Amino acid sequence: MQNALKSICIVGGGTAGWMAATLLSSALRGSNIQITVVESPDIATIGVGESTVPSMMDFIQASQINLKEFIQATSATFKLGIRFDDWLTQGESYFHPFGKVGKDINGFEFYQAWLKSLADGEKSRWLDFSPSAIMAENERFMLRPAKHDNWVLSSYAHALHLDAVKVAHYLRDLCHKRGVTRIEATVKNVNLDEKDFIKSVELDNDTSLTSDFFIDCTGFHGLLIEKSLQVGFEDWSHYLPCNRAVAVQTEQVNNPVPYTIATAQKAGWSWSIPLQHRVGNGYVFASQFCSDEQAIETLLKQIKGKMLNEPRVIPFTTGRRKKIWHNNCLALGLAGGFLEPLESTAIHLVYKSLVHFIKHFPDSDFDAYNEQAFNDNINTDYQEIRDFIILHYCTSGRDDSDFWQWCQTMPVPKSLNEKIHTFRERGQLDHTLGQFFTNDSWCSILEGMKIRPKKYHPLLDAFHQQDLTNTLTKNINDIRATVKQMPNHHEYIQTHCQARN
Structure with missing residues (x-):
């Protein structure tokens, strides 16, 4: 094609950079578009985005990755959902399962049929109808067989817990085999042309690199999208006040469970992510209610097993760039925006951004309407996930600390307020095409919060x-009956996909 792009330069490695190179090297195969990754040896990956959602499995399939090899290389375990401890009140737990809950009956959503059964005096739990929840409760797991006629097997979904640093290394090696060029250097300057398009980047090895399109994977810094193109940032801190995280890794002392644990704390919440070889632990907190020292002390009191590294504090601002694609630059991962990791959506947003980008893939004319369509789509995704995360805070019954008292009267977006109101009245949730969190997910949180x-x-x-x-x-x-036939999660991993050291 006469106006086809000839080259894409990805600035920054890490999970986002190598996911972009991997998916594009698969999607653009045969196009002769040269993909180059500029990766600095001096900048460490954040390395805490280690809990994923089911779209991770779509990324693996779309990228033509061997799942068994990937799990073995990244010390991954399987994830069927998230257990939320102490969110409604201290001592209470609920579960957000992946996949479907129940079977729709006569065209009605299952949740409505279940509500009717409760009114008739039935005593079943919402989670009794979730295959993923029952699998998690019993610590059972198996990959879905290729051929089956069991609705239960069709209804569960899963994601992965994984080592983010090992993911980046695995994808980098895979991209090398696929012909992606890697340059180990740091970008020290960005050159724009008269139309404010990026013309080239100057590297610290005294060379410069030109490209038709650039993908910014430089993390919160946003070297291309913000420092050079100055698109601006939409700050959502007034909705989500948590702005720091402390993370530490510990030895695995128990068999890994097939779910993430998110425990509410006095100034935020803590995570526990079980991998095959270790556990990722962290505390996401609001600095106006908690100091770094207090957060570290809280986290270290609850961890199990020997610490494998020193606790690391990571500051962040919740929000997104006002334009995630601008001219010939796409911001990906932390460079595009950040929504705190409560529902493990960071890697999902990288993948979803790439899916939208491939759908709206430009030629060298860079049609402005095409760019706008992309931005509209990804902005909708960010807003949906933002509202879903806020839901966990604004529905909590806790008032035992300054943070939770703030949540009692916190600002709630109009879009979320309307959704909660409609649900309270009739149990209905309008599902938008392309929405990531299903009505079953919304019902699981609302039910867990006793709404x-x-x-x-x-x-x-x-x-x-x-x-x-x-x-x-x-x-x-x-x-x-189906779950009872499944193997134990840990035994399944040991038998089929044990990590390579």
Whole structure:
């Protein structure tokens, strides 16, 4: 094609940079577009984005990666959801499972049928109908067989816990085999042309690099998108006040469970991410309610096993660039924006940004409407995830610290307020095409926070009560019978994909 791009330069390695190189090297195969990654030897990866969501499996498939090899190389374990401890009140837990919950009945969402059953006196839990939740409770796991006729096996979903540094190394080696060029250098200057497009980057090895398109993976710094192109940043700290994290790694002393644990603390929340060879631990907190020293002390009191590194404090600002794609530059990962890691969406947003970019892939004419369509799509994704994270805070019943008292009257976006109101009234959640978090995910958080609708859908009164009871009982029995046949999560990993040292 006459106006086709000939080259893409990715500035920055790490998880985002090498995910971009990997997916693009697969998607652009045969296009003759040269992909180059400029990776500084001096800048360490943040290395804490180690819990993922099910779209990670889509990335692996789309990138034509061998799953078994990837798990072995990254010390990965499987993840069926997130267990939230102490969020509603201290001592209470709930679970956000991946995949479907229940089977839709006669065209109605399962949640509505379940509400009707409760009104009729049934005592089942919402999570009794989630294959992923029952698998997690019993620490069972297996990859879905290629051929099956079991609705339970079709309903669960999973992601991975992984070592972010090992992920970057694995993807870098894979990209090398695919012909991606790696230059070990640091960008010291960015040159723009008269139209404010990036013309070239000057490196600290006294060379410069020109390219048709640039992908900024320089982290919070945003060397290209912000320092050079000055697109601006939309700060969401007024909605999400947590602005720092302290992270530490510990030895694995127990068999890894197939879920992440997020525990509410006095000034935020802490995570526990079990890998095959170690556990990732961290505390995300708001500095106006907690000092670094207090956060470190809180984290170190709750960890198990020997520390493998010194605690590291990572400051961040929640929000996103006002334009994630501008002219011939795409911001990816932390360079594009950051939503605190409560629902493990950082790597998802890297993948989703790349999917949108490939869909709107430019030629050298750089049509402004195409760029705007991309930005509209990714902005919608950021806003949806932002609202879903805020949901965890604004619905909490805790008031035992200054932080949680602030959450009692925190500002809530209009988009989220309307969603919660509609749910409270009728148990309905309008699903937008392309939305990442399903209605089942929203229901799981709201149910965990004991927010129950006043009514169910009126047409469900036409259902025969005993037939509905029989259907739900069969669902529960099907799930438990299927899960009972699955191997233990740890034993499954040991047998099929044990990490290579």
